[in-house]
Amino acid sequence: MKHVFVVDDEQNIRDILQKYIENEGYKVTLFSDGRQVYEEMLRLKPDLLVIDIMMPHLDGLELCKKIRAVSDVPIIFVSARDGEFDRILGLELGGDDYLTKPFSPRELMVRMKNIFKRLEKSTAVTTLQTLSIRDVTIDLERRYIERDGQEIRFTTKEYELLVFLTKNKGKPYTRDELLEFIWGYEYAGDGRLVDDLVKRIRKKLDQHQSLVELSTIWGYGYRINE
CATH class of the missing domain: 3.40.50.2300 (Response regulator)
Structure with a gap:
């Protein structure tokens, strides 16, 4: 329960x-x-x-x-x-x-x-247990993200966005598409929510000196570079 x-x-x-x-x-x-x-x-x-x-x-x-x-x-x-x-x-x-x-x-x-x-x-059982992007590893079963053996703590939404973009690395998504994925419903078209989420992810990756690149596609949205 x-x-x-x-x-x-x-x-x-x-x-x-x-x-x-x-x-x-x-x-x-x-x-x-x-x-x-x-x-x-x-x-x-x-x-x-x-x-x-x-x-x-x-x-x-x-x-x-x-x-x-x-x-x-x-x-x-x-x-x-x-x-x-x-x-x-x-x-x-x-x-x-x-x-x-x-x-x-x-x-x-x-x-x-x-x-x-x-x-x-x-957290459902899946054949894919981990994701890797550059120097970051994501353990999907434990919802654990690390770089060089050190955990990078993410909130639920930060984690979901990073996993989604990592699974679809190289593909750009609009802010509205990411809003729909992360919140699962229309969120008043507030693209700033996505911008803020990306900003927080970048900050945490930078703090751990990660090589992962979360790029802005100007006038469109975001993607994680391969």
Whole structure:
């Protein structure tokens, strides 16, 4: 049974989400603020977290930073702030999705299921166990990326994009095509989400002095060079 953490300081939202998530057959643990979440995450190892950004004591963005230092567990942000900057910042810090309040609980369920389906698909048994591109090796079974024996930590979306482009190395993809692949649905045509994801991947590869080249095709999109 999948285990979902819901972290929100509004009790009515916690209650509504608990009802919907449990009706889908998932286990739910509720938190009214972010202070206890980190320790409980290490102990209970949830499969996904739904985190409100605007919370007292420890806000959702700071909580996400702590979690991302040790785990790539999927995170969906919910927030009353609907500005593009807030959405991009949430995703840049490692969030997998972002919903603006008020939102439909059914839409949240669809996005949660979509994340779980993609994770299951990527970890399904396959004859292809590893991918290699230049000096980087990707272990598909363990979802582990390394260069010269050192792990490069990626968030779920960073990992999915790198694997997708590596499997299709040399082929360019538009931002809309990559949005459809990474999020699995129309994301308001916001190409900046892809740009930001690519920027983060490049930064991590550069930090490990990797030779992998993720190229920009001006006016079109991106590709990984063979």
